[in-house]
Amino acid sequence: MKLIIESISENEAFARTVVAAYITRLDPTLEELADVKTAVSEAVTNSIIHGYAGKHGKIEIRCEIKNRELEVEITDFGVGIADIEKAMQPLYTTKPEWERSGMGFAFMEAFMDALEVYSEPGKGTRVVMRKEIGREEQDA
């Protein structure tokens, strides 16, 4: 599944709802749904606020299901991140005046099984997240 959206804040809810709908076939628990929605919301918000800094641009959201694992890739073509490690530190933010909590990446890490961040200044940022859905049910 591939979705391309404009970088406006109205689209944040749309993006996470589409990804949530995409994984319904895996019969996720309410908790898993909330986890995925939060992680997608964080990544898309990062693209809007940091990647494009309020300017217009496109955000690509690609989803794939392999066995019971969801892979979500969220890409923007904005300013990029010079120091990814620093950006991923909890509570670190480049926009404290915008009341950013600096917890975006921490939430993505906490709510998904795996997180990869690729970025190049001036070119953009790509975030890849993976999560196995319905694991608890399988174990039972």
Next chain:
Amino acid sequence: MEGWSKKKGEETDMAQFLEKNRRYRKVGDCLVFYLAEELDHHAAERFREISDSLIEKEQIKNIVFDFTGVKFMDSSGIGMLMGRYKKVMFSGGRAAVAGVGEVVDRIFLLSGLYKILEKYETTEEALENMQK
């Protein structure tokens, strides 16, 4: 779903919208906000605008955020709540949350927000405690 939007050139007062739809209530020097469905970056930005003007206009000391109607919150909500907390804290006030559901509770726990915001089951309980 209730909503609020502002188009360019259109004079719409969000404070009026909230008041009309009973989204906030003043009890003594406490202000109660009844937050809506999804507290993401989009909603937090809009909420911030009106809440700050209300806090100043109404000379508010304490604030209570009623989360009964909230089904989703991400880190933008955390930033917004921290901002309002700082605002009332500087004038010796307190900030509390009430009616927090399971989904939002996990976000609160993970972010450590309960260290600065008081948590109550209901808004009535929060108000009782804060007016002591």
